[in-house]
Amino acid sequence: MTALLEVDGLSVTFPATAGDFRPVRDVSFSVDRGETLCIVGESGCGKSLTALALMGLLPKWARRDARRLELQGRDLVGLTERQLADIRGRRMSMVFQEPMTSLNPAYTVGEQLSETYRRHYLSRRGVARDRAIYLLETVGITAAASRLRQYPHQLSGGLRQRVMIAMALICEPNLIIADEPTTALDVTIQAQILHLLSALQKRFGMGMVLITHDLGIVARVATRVAVMYAGQIVETGTVDEVFANPLHPYTQALLRCIPVPGRVKRGEHLGSIPGAVPTLMGDLGGCHFRNRCAYAHAACAPDPILMNEVTPGRGYRCVVPAAICAARGHGAAA
Template identity: 65%
Template sequence: MKPLLEVEDLVVDIPVAGGDLHAVRGIDLSVEKGETLCIVGESGCGKSLTSLAIMDLLPTKARRHAARIAFDGIEIQSLRPRQMADMRGDRMAMIFQEPMTSLNPSYTIGNQLIETYLAHRRTSTKEARDRAIDLLERVGITAAASRLAHYPHQLSGGLRQRVMIAMSLMCEPELIIADEPTTALDVTIQAQILLLLAELQRELGMAMILITHDLGVVARVADKVAVMYAGEIVEAGRATDVFASPSHPYTTGLLECIPVPGKTAPGARLGTIGGIVPSLVGDVAGCAFRDRCRFAAPTCAEPAPAQTASVGHSYRCWFPEGARMPSTVEGLVHGH
């Protein structure tokens, strides 16, 4: 089966003082219909820019090029802005990190939901309104009809994010990209929103790219995982494979940072990854992780080769057996 989304060798450069910031450095992605891909990585690793590049929503000064960005077989880099706008919100939708500022303060949520539908469907306002009410109910908002007249500032953060989700679903997209949809919310609301997303995704058969730095979330919802570091995908594979046998030292490091109930001893120190992310301004040579890696060797100054751990599970490192951490990982997989 042909994947719904295929990205090959995606590069995003941002001109800054002192040269180009190589924010995304040649990544490959593919998402099948109905599948969930989680992109994991720390702040500034390029995961948000990757999603914006796919949606063609990058800031104007950022430059994007890729060997291929194909959505359902359509090369979106060759689309005219108008055609791309028709695609956005209809076949591919996006949910953003900040529900507090992602809705326009001057219009009612009803207005903002309805305009999404009317932008892509030849239909009456009445029908769009019914659809909006239907979706608000679906995302768990009570008294949906009366909420349409509310302004964003009258809703809590959790409710606003539910509205954003409803908005992204208005046209039943085939792909939904959620960029850290719960980061700005209270911890108690985070789980609710994620479960809601996962549920809706299953129900509607959408593919989803979920961007997060929460590995607990990944373990629960992901079919596939891509771990990003400094603008590169350092490890990718089926979620079960990546969690069972993390093969890149960065992935193992990340997994050591999470406490696992029943596995991590009370009072035990959690792992940390020492050092800081390298600057991506100017040329980046060799493995970007080597300054923070426990297993770094002189060869790491050369670009790391792609290695295969198992079928569909690959990583970029000079040393295949360098790092295996099965102990903490089992707990997470059990929780899946």
């Protein structure tokens, strides 16, 4: 069986006179049904643009290239805007970060929910309404029927994000792309929303791409992980592999940066990554992490570093053999 989503060699380029800005470079991954792929990275690493590129929602002046971009075996490259609109919402849908700005303040929750459904199924008003109520109940909103008449500003942040999720699910898509769905929310609400997302994903057997900067979320939600740095995926693997045995120096450094109650002693220094993320203009040549890496040496440049595949689905982008990398990462493992 082919994978649900198959991405091979995805790049995003913003042409500019001073030199092309290339925030996403040759990104490849696949997502199966019932699987959650977490793309994790810091701000500016290209993870959000990857999501927008998948949905075909990039700004008009951006250029998207891919060797392969398939959803359920159907090629997404070269579709017209209309064909794409048929797929968006129906086959794959997106949950955005800021629930306040992603809901239209001028329409009620009910109107916005049933709009998507009626766009794809051309059903009667009543059917769409029943469906909207059913979904609001599914995402844990009580008194759903009365909520339909409310406007987004009458709901709290957590409820708005639930509505967003209901809206994404209303046509039973096969793939959900969630871009930092809980970053704007409080911690307790975050836990609730993530709990809900995982439960719904299992229940409907969907594939999910979750984009986040929070390693805690990755560890708890992901089936597989892709670590992004400076436009590239630098490490992939199952969540257990990546957290127990991080191979890429960036992943290792990142894991050392977060305080974990009970593991890092209070008041002790946390790990840190010196230096700054490179500007993603033109060709960077060699390893993108080499200016911040503790182990950088002459072999890191100028030739581009390829993904080393350890086992199928488990890879890292570094010139050093896996055994040495694993030994270095020993202290960082969770």
